[in-house]
Amino acid sequence: MREELAKILVEWQESWTPELIERDFDFSLIPKRPRKVITFAGCRRVGKTYLMFQLINELSRVVPRERIFYINFEDERLEKNIGTLTDLIPTIEELYGKEEELYLFLDEIQNIPNWDSWVRRVYDSRKDIRLFLSGSSSKLSSREIPTSLRGRALTFEVFPLNFGEFLRFKGFDIPEKIEFSSKKPILLNLLREYVLYGGFPEVVLAENVRIKRLIVRDYFNTIIALDVVERYSIRNPEDLRAFIRLLLNSEYTSLGKAVKALKSSGYSISKSTLSNYLRYLEEVYFVFPLEVYSPNRMKYPKKVYFVDTSFLTFLSVRFSGNFGRLMENAVFIELRRRGEEINYASGDNWEVDFVLPEKETLIQVSYDVTSPETFEREVRALKKASAELGFRNAKLITWDRDGRIEKGGVEIELIPLWKFLLEYYLSERKAPLIS
């Protein structure tokens, strides 16, 4: 077995040249001190492995290549037992010496039982070894990091491409003065594509909608079958699927109501089971339930957003093609990517899509503000929310309308979606991606 390991290590040193498109990731956020085990967490296929590759590229500029190793524990040549891990460092040291710091990038490490005790041992006993871990499983996500690693690990959350990255993947150079540029119609077309089909790298690169649909459906099936059903040992996968169908077609999740709705379709599932399902789906970064901003939260249902708008486009009967809903989901993911604390707000006959309590900001998202009735409704909701919550920052994210209006003492900033999504990019900040 050690021979296989040696072969894989040498092969990696000799042949590794990944072709990748750079993501926005500020690697200076990875601390030198205190030394931490770095983990990359996020939904399946968002690009965690490629982000590790990008980091390896950056690192290769300052660290000799023979001190950096990448191993994918899904490699069928490797035995999936702890022996593979315990042999790893001695094998590298035999082959390449042990003088300097060693950087180990270990992918899908959760395939090895008891991997976490090995990680802890290495972390505690070898100050000269830096570990970077990734995996499709929530076992590596911050919420589920084994207790033995707590305090030793720092997790970076990876999301589907942001709009700036999406444009880079599409080979589109963002012009200087977008508002006045002749390239703006192209930008808006690309934005439409981004909102409809989302930011999974492979889906973005796929050449037509038919292929995009196939890939997204395949991701969906894999997430449900492997990341949820298998990992959490779900006994009735059909029940889970019925619940997901419900989520994909409703804006809110009140578990009580879900129990009733499912019952009327012939599924008998308890509230506590549904609550577990929702937690699992959240742990694998497939959905993000959003709470209302209110002291008595229990009275209000949660709203549900998906990690990527493509799931709504290709799998939702109700929201497929509902551009307003897709825009709202895209804005949510962008806020989440920036690490904002987010809620929604609701009152008598009004609702505001997002509240950022720390920034005292209200955000409403609306596709069609050209219709005076819709515009009035959105503005009214912002006014009511502002009066009730005392937050004076109000933004209305539109498809492409800029400006500022004052209504009843509340100033509302109108922001085109492209401008909102590129805010970080335009201000040359990079999304922190830290949880």
Ligand SMILES: Nc1ncnc2c1ncn2[C@@H]1O[C@H](COP(=O)(O)OP(=O)(O)OP(=O)(O)O)[C@@H](O)[C@H]1O
């Ligand atoms: N930066 C990138 N440049 C070019 N292609 C990319 C990039 N990131 C991801 N991809 C494409 O998306 C695919 C999935 O990316 P990757 O394997 O990194 O995802 P992952 O999050 O590690 O997936 P899993 O959770 O299934 O292991 C890659 O095989 C590649 O085709």
